[in-house]
Amino acid sequence: MRLKTAILDSLAEEIVKYKVYPSDNEVEEVAEALVSSHPCLKEPGSATGYGGWKVSLKYKLANYRRKLKRLGCPEVELNSLTNKPVDKCTPAYGVKKPRRAEVNYCPTYPSGESAETLEKIRENLLLDVRKRNNEDTLAAMMEKTFAHRRQEVIRDAPLIADYKTRWPALFCVRELTAEFKRITTVSLLSKFFSELDAHSSKLMRVSGKKGGVQG
Known part of the structure; x- marks a missing residue:
């Protein structure tokens, strides 16, 4: 036994x-x-x-x-x-679990941080996102609030419009690619271009068969 x-x-x-x-x-x-x-x-x-x-x-x-x-x-x-x-209210109902490739699905808060302290950082982000030449500061704050953001997405499943209002700094190329890497550990742009290279010959053949301006 x-x-x-x-x-x-x-x-x-x-x-x-x-x-x-x-x-x-x-x-x-x-x-x-x-x-x-x-x-x-x-x-x-x-x-x-x-x-x-x-x-x-x-x-x-x-x-x-x-x-x-x-x-x-x-x-x-x-x-x-x-x-x-x-x-x-049953254990099997609506179990939230990682989808494919979600490595950092629901991370814990950084040491010494809580939902309240990270929410204050999020509020400061709303002001800092309006400042010019502030990308490095925003990146550090977005990195620190990653766990807060993930738990919000998993728990509340907010609408994109509402999420954009709360996290406007996320909706730029730099932060979107950074967030993708935080969740999957994969570089989004590198993955996209490598897949594009793999399928480029097929895409060219498809385009070549079309007539007119598209061809």
Whole structure:
């Protein structure tokens, strides 16, 4: 029993490094990989040999998320029952989790900062964005308020018009590319131009088939 608990603890710790809310299929893949790598752990009499491991791992992950919530993990807190509608207050309803390529999905606040202090910086941003030759100061303030912005997007899902009113500094090329890199760790312009180069020959062939001015 102690060995099984230790195995489940280790698996849960590794899984949450990648996803706090893995899908059912992903949990099954982990359980299947476990018994494939260690045949001695295969369950006798089980159709798959890992069904029990899958169920135990799902319960272990649920318990692990409770610990993360007590430690203040923002992604778990945003998905807590207290933040869900009263008529749909179930753990499975509306779970907010990263989409593909969202590496920094819901970061924690910088050390020593809180929602209140970061909101004050956001208010100062509304004044500083009007100043000329102020790009470096804006960049530093936008970097510092990244977690505040992300939690706002995930929690409230604001309309673009409302979001632009609150964060006008974000809607310029420099800050959009910086925000994209903060979320995905990928350079937006470099990725765009590399993909454009990969498809340029096909685009030229398509354009060449068109007549008139477009061709």
